[in-house]
Amino acid sequence: xxxxxxxxxxxxxxxxxxxxxxxxxxxxxxxxxxxxxxxxxxxxxxxxxxxxxxxxxxxxxxxxxxxxxxxxxxxxxxxxxxxxxxxxxxxxxxxxxxxxxxxxxxxxxxxxxxxxxxxxxxxxxxxxxxxxxxxxxxxxxxxxxxxxxxxxxxxxxxxxxxxxxxxxxxxxxxxxxxxxxxxxxxxxxxxxxxxxxxxxxxxxxxxxxxxxxxxxxxxxxxxxxxxxxxxxxxxxxxxxxxxxxxxxxxxxxxxxxxxxxxxxxxxxxxxxxxxxxxxxxxxxxxxxxxxxxxxxxxxxxxxxxxxxxxxxxxxxxxxxxxxxxxxxxxxxxxxxxxxxxxxxxxxxxxxxxxxxxxxxxxxxx
Amino acid sequence: xxxxxxxxxxxxxxxxxxxxxxxxxxxxxxxxxxxxxxxxxxxxxxxxxxxxxxxxxxxxxxxxxxxxxxxxxxxxxxxxxxxxxxxxxxxxxxxxxxxxxxxxxxxxxxxxxxxxxxxxxxxxxxxxxxxxxxxxxxxxxxxxxxxxxxxxxxxxxxxxxxxxxxxxxxxxxxxxxxxxxxxxxxxxxxxxxxxxxxxxxxxxxxxxxxxxxxxxxxxxxxxxxxxxxxxxxxxxxxxxxxxxxxxxxxxxxxxxxxxxxxxxxxxxxxxxxxxxxxxxxxxxxxxxxxxxxxxxxxxxxxxxxxxxxxxxxxxxxxxxxxxxxxxxxxxxxxxxxxxxxxxxxxxxxxxxxxxxxxxxxxxxxxxxxxxxxxxxxxxxxxxxxxxxxxxxxxxxxxxxxxxxxxxxxxxxxxxxxxxxxxxxxxxxxxxxxxxxxx
Numbered sequence: 001x002x003x004x005x006x007x008x009x010x011x012x013x014x015x016x017x018x019x020x021x022x023x024x025x026x027x028x029x030x031x032x033x034x035x036x037x038x039x040x041x042x043x044x045x046x047x048x049x050x051x052x053x054x055x056x057x058x059x060x061x062x063x064x065x066x067x068x069x070x071x072x073x074x075x076x077x078x079x080x081x082x083x084x085x086x087x088x089x090x091x092x093x094x095x096x097x098x099x100x101x102x103x104x105x106x107x108x109x110x111x112x113x114x115x116x117x118x119x120x121x122x123x124x125x126x127x128x129x130x131x132x133x134x135x136x137x138x139x140x141x142x143x144x145x146x147x148x149x150x151x152x153x154x155x156x157x158x159x160x161x162x163x164x165x166x167x168x169x170x171x172x173x174x175x176x177x178x179x180x181x182x183x184x185x186x187x188x189x190x191x192x193x194x195x196x197x198x199x200x201x202x203x204x205x206x207x208x209x210x211x212x213x214x215x216x217x218x219x220x221x222x223x224x225x226x227x228x229x230x231x232x233x234x235x236x237x238x239x240x241x242x243x244x245x246x247x248x249x250x251x252x253x254x255x256x257x258x259x260x261x262x263x264x265x266x267x268x269x270x271x272x273x274x275x276x277x278x279x280x281x282x283x284x285x286x287x288x289x290x291x292x293x294x295x296x297x298x299x300x301x302x303x304x305x306x307x308x309x310x311x312x313x314x315x316x317x318x319x320x321x322x323x324x325x326x327x328x329x330x331x332x333x334x335x336x337x338x339x340x341x342x343x344x345x346x347x348x349x350x351x352x353x354x355x356x357x358x359x360x361x362x363x364x365x
Numbered sequence: 366x367x368x369x370x371x372x373x374x375x376x377x378x379x380x381x382x383x384x385x386x387x388x389x390x391x392x393x394x395x396x397x398x399x400x401x402x403x404x405x406x407x408x409x410x411x412x413x414x415x416x417x418x419x420x421x422x423x424x425x426x427x428x429x430x431x432x433x434x435x436x437x438x439x440x441x442x443x444x445x446x447x448x449x450x451x452x453x454x455x456x457x458x459x460x461x462x463x464x465x466x467x468x469x470x471x472x473x474x475x476x477x478x479x480x481x482x483x484x485x486x487x488x489x490x491x492x493x494x495x496x497x498x499x500x501x502x503x504x505x506x507x508x509x510x511x512x513x514x515x516x517x518x519x520x521x522x523x524x525x526x527x528x529x530x531x532x533x534x535x536x537x538x539x540x541x542x543x544x545x546x547x548x549x550x551x552x553x554x555x556x557x558x559x560x561x562x563x564x565x566x567x568x569x570x571x572x573x574x575x576x577x578x579x580x581x582x583x584x585x586x587x588x589x590x591x592x593x594x595x596x597x598x599x600x601x602x603x604x605x606x607x608x609x610x611x612x613x614x615x616x617x618x619x620x621x622x623x624x625x626x627x628x629x630x631x632x633x634x635x636x637x638x639x640x641x642x643x644x645x646x647x648x649x650x651x652x653x654x655x656x657x658x659x660x661x662x663x664x665x666x667x668x669x670x671x672x673x674x675x676x677x678x679x680x681x682x683x684x685x686x687x688x689x690x691x692x693x694x695x696x697x698x699x700x701x702x703x704x705x706x707x708x709x710x711x712x713x714x715x716x717x718x719x720x721x722x723x724x725x726x727x728x729x730x731x732x733x734x735x736x737x738x739x740x741x742x743x744x745x746x747x748x749x750x751x752x753x754x755x756x757x758x759x760x761x762x763x764x765x766x767x768x769x770x771x772x773x774x775x776x777x778x779x780x781x782x783x784x785x786x787x788x789x790x791x792x793x794x795x796x797x798x799x800x801x802x803x
Contacts, residue, residue, distance in 0.1 A: 075507050141772055147506065148447055149771060152692060155685070156768035163761030167754060287681055291518070298511045335522040342522070345515040346500075353504050 045201070047317065047324050053207035055316030056214025057276055059309060060269035062293040063221050064262030066308035069297055070238045071258050073147050074139065077154040079266050080290030081161040082127060086267025087281050088169060090123040091182030091274055098185040113187040124268040131263025135256045158286070166283045178280035190275040206275055213272060217265065218309050225305060234258055238303045292319075295345045301358025311356060315341055382795040390700070394605060397424065398598045416728040419711040421601055425669060427707050428604040430690070432611045433662035434702030437687040439615050440655035442697035443624065444648055445631035446505070449684045450497065450513030453520040454490045454656040456678035458663025460524065461486040463673050483607075483664045487657040494656025498649040514680055521678035528675060604665055608703075611661050616699055618654060627651050631697075689767050695777030698789075704778055709763055716759035725755060 065079045098115055138157060142150045169175040188194060189205040196205055225231035233254050236244040245251045270289075273279045279288055296315050300307030322337035333339075348356060381388070401418055419427070433455050441447045462482050501512045618624055626647045629637040638644050667673055676682060686709065687702070694705025715725055729751075774781055779790070786793035 073507075138768070138772070145775075148445075149775065151447075151507070151510075152688070152771045153768060155688065156764050156771055159685075159689075159764035160761060160768060163758055163764060167758060167761070171753065291514075294511065295515070298508065333526040335526045339519055339522045342515045342519045346512060346519070349504060349508060349512045349515070350500055353508060 043324065047320050049201075049203055049207060050323070051317030051320040052214075052313070053204075053210040053316070054319055055313040056210035056212075057269070057273070058292055058296050058312040058316055059214045060210075060217050060272060061266065061289050062296040062308050062312060063217050063305070064265035064269075065293050066297045066300065066305055067221070067234070067258050067265075068262040070303040070305065071234055071241075072139075072150075072255055073302075074150045074154065075147075075294065075297075076262070077151060077290070078134070078158040078161060079154075079263075079293060080286030080288075081158040081165070082131070082263050082286070083266045083270035083273070083289050084165060084281075084283060084286035085130070085161060086123045086127050086270030087182075087274055087285060088165065088179070088270075089126055089267065090119045090271025091179050091185075091281060093119040093122055094185040095181050112185075113189070116187045116190075120268050120271050123271045124264040127267025127270075128260040128264030130267075132256050132260035134263070135259035139259065140252070140255070162283060162286065169283060175283040178282060179274070182281060183274050186275055192275070192277060206277075209272075210276070214312075217268075221265075221305060230254070230257065292341055295341055299345055299348045299355055301355030304355075304357045307355055307357035315344060318344055382799075383791060385795045385798070386791045391609060394424075395602070398601060416715060416725065419707065419714055421597055423710045423714050424707075425597075425601050425604055427703065427710050428601070428608045429662045429665035429669070430686070430706045430710070431662075431703030432608050432665065433659055433683070434687045434690045434694070434706055435612060435615055435699055436655045436658035436662065437684070438691045438696060438699060438702045439619070439658065440652050442691065442699075443619060443627045443631060444651055445634075446502075446648065446652075447510045448513045448652070448655070449510050449680055450501075450517040451655070451659045451687060452678050452680050452683035453497075453517040454494060454659035455663040455666075455683060456520070456524065456673070457490050457493065458486045458660030459667045459673040459677045460663075461489060461660070462664045462667035463671075479664075479668055483661060486660045486664050490660035491653045491657040495649060495653040497656075498652040502645055502648050502652070514684075517678070517680045517684070521675060521680065524678050525675045600669060604669060607661065607665055611658055612699065612703075615654075615658060619699060623647070623650075689763060691777070692767060692775075693763075693770055693777055695779030695781075695783075696775075698777070698779040698783065701777050701779035708766075708778075709759075712763055713759040716762070717756045725751065 061079075061083060065076055068074055068076045068079075094115065097119075098112065134157060138153060139150060142153055166175045173179055173181075183191075189196070190209050191205070194205040195202040196208060197203075198208070223231075225235055233244065233249050236247075236249065237251050237254050241251050244254075270285070273285065273289065274281045279285050292315065296311045297308055299315065300309070300311035318340050319337050322340040326332045326334050326336040352358075398421055401421065404418065433451065436454075437448070437451050440451075462479075465482050465485075497513070497516055501509055501516070504512055619627070626637065626642050626644075629640075629642070630644050630648060634644055663673075663677065666677070686706075690705030690709050691702040692705070693708055694703065695701025717725070770777060776784060782790060783793075786797075
């Protein structure tokens with residue numbers, strides 16, 4: 001995280017007299033059409049599918065964050081770093097165990113798929129345990145302090161985890177380059193470029209899995225929140241932690257469980273992100289994943305899972321619309337997709353400060 | 366000093382009392398290069414002092430980072446509104462100065478005095494921060510932090526669109542001093558070999574004084590009578606001067622009625638509103654000031670490095686580092702963050718960069734030869750272990766210190782000292798001294 005601010009950046013762009021020069025090193029994508037804006041149904045459909053895929057990714061990363069933020073008011077900065085840990089743990093499971101499975105051609109693809117599911121679930125459980133430990137050991141100490149201190153703590157934890165990860169990964173792999181071995185160990189359906197025909201439309205396998213897993217996460221968390229007793233405790237604690245405690249609910253234990261579940265979800269998302277091309281499995285993946293997750297949670301609103309889901313869909317479609325526009329129309333900057341999500345954040349916070357579905361207060365703080 | 370004129374001298378004594386700590390700290394920082402060169406100069410990189418003391422270029426970076434962190438503490442520590450957007454103002458300062466040098470803004474050119482650019486950069490960021498605050502201060506707490514983060518990231522992406530991944534480099538002379546007065550200007554920045562060092566004994570009056578003092582029996586054994594200030598150190602002094610000016614400006618604001626309202630907002634904003642203060646405007650102006658000072662830090666960096674990049678706009682790197690430095694140094698104290706950065710960068714220097722050898726390893730190699738080569742386990746030597754765990758990983762230990770501080774020492778170093786001293790150090794130390802010396 002520390003940049004050698006004493007060093008001169010490599011690469012020099014000399015400023016011209018008339019203004020600052022647009023650098024070509026930022027990877028300007030060539031235009032495929034320079035004509036007037038053509039919005040065909042096919043293009044819209046493509047944006048929609050890509051958007052839902054991205055929304056699925058955002059939901060996976062952000063659902064844990066939303067639960068933690070909603071119940072505890074803690075904006076968990078460590079979420080990104082723990083997502084990265086999940087990615088490496090899942091990747092490790094795949095690489096270590098997968099070698100034997102892939103070698104056997106007969107059970108090949110089914111075996112890999114099954115192993116993949118096992119890896120994701122196992123990562124989820126391991127990270128849930130890690131999350132619970134972090135909560136009991138560190139976060140719990142700060143309940144009496146203002147929420148800012150808890151945010152600072154998670155920020156520090158994120159830094160420490162990221163650096164530890166850098167050391168550990170550095171022993172085996174290059175921490176700054178994508179872990180290709182893990183990616184190769186995944187099932188066929190999520191590998192880059194593999195498409196499946198659905199209703200006459202060729203959709204990338206990874207998109208389908210994103211949508212499927214995203215939907216699964218949404219349904220699962222929603223069912224957990226509304227259909228189980230523990231979910232009831234969580235919702236009660238979100239609304240008013242003191243009252244819930246007065247009614248006999250052990251709020252501290254609920255906090256620990258929620259933190260664990262939240263981190264477990266993050267870990268599962270991290271494993272999945274290995275195959276999502278916009279995120280490389282490097283030590284810095286967490287920082288990349290963190291900001292959209294924050295935005296989605298804040299835009300959706302504090303304390304509501306529904307808000308997170310809706311915000312994920314909106315943000316996903318926005319981002320993909322931006323990608324579509326900037327790849328097809330050269331006049332728009334390539335940073336547009338990344339900018340759009342922040343513009344969304346700023347716009348929503350200006351118009352509706354609590355987020356789309358948020359309530360004004362949480363827990364009676 | 367006669368008893369006949371107490372009133373004329375009383376205010377001088379009072380002033381010295383109030384500012385004793387400042388004088389001591391500034392004096393220590395000013396003498397630091399001398400101490401450093403005496404203890405570590407010419408030494409091989411294995412010296413103990415080389416290990417422990419930060420180098421001059423680290424100290425230079427601490428100067429502008431310290432100003433940046435102080436501006437961050439100005440808003441976050443004194444009003445309680447955590448702002449993640451300061452990288453935007455810092456980067457604006459950097460790019461404004463560099464761009465003006467490049468005549469990118471049309472009006473300025475190569476020879477524009479640095480002071481002028483500094484003041485203009487402050488004005489520009491003051492306005493930017495004020496406008497941003499108009500929007501952002503409708504929110505509080507986490508939401509405020511998020512919206513400043515959003516704006517900072519948007520700013521960074523816009524700049525990235527213009528500059529790309531590479532940075533902007535504008536070599537040339539940056540003269541610091543009274544604008545348009547040639548003789549009062551000194552040069553900033555990294556120098557070519559053509560620039561001469563300043564020989565203190567050549568300076569008209571000071572040189573004579575030093576010559577006399579340096580030849581006194583006791584002093585001459587310690588002090589080299591021919592003191593030369595290398596050009597790198599001149600830059601340190603100039604940067605330090607700007608930092609001192611910035612610090613005192615911020616301190617003046619904080620110790621004024623305006624500053625009291627800022628603290629009132631932090632303690633209980635609703636009550637401040639109930640008393641009748643228009644907290645929105647106070648917050649906004651405070652934010653504008655803090656943005657302006659962040660730009661000062663950026664301008665200092667631009668003058669020293671003569672280069673800037675998108676990295677200076679990056680929120681997580683810059684605002685994160687500033688946050689860490691502020692917490693370790695002491696949030697809500699103005700000078701704490703500078704010491705926090707001193708700690709941070711010194712540790713970074715000790716542990717070295719990734720892949721390079723760290724000062725620590727060099728020190729061990731020099732002091733305990735053979736220790737580093739000793740094999741410990743798995744075919745790796747002590748040196749290998751240290752290289753894996755320490756080189757380039759200063760952030761890990763800083764992060765651990767940060768977490769420990771957040772948990773157990775929320776006031777930071779300076780806050781801890783203040784708690785022990787029972788009040789701000791500027792008051793406690795003179796009081797303690799006067800008790801001892803009575």
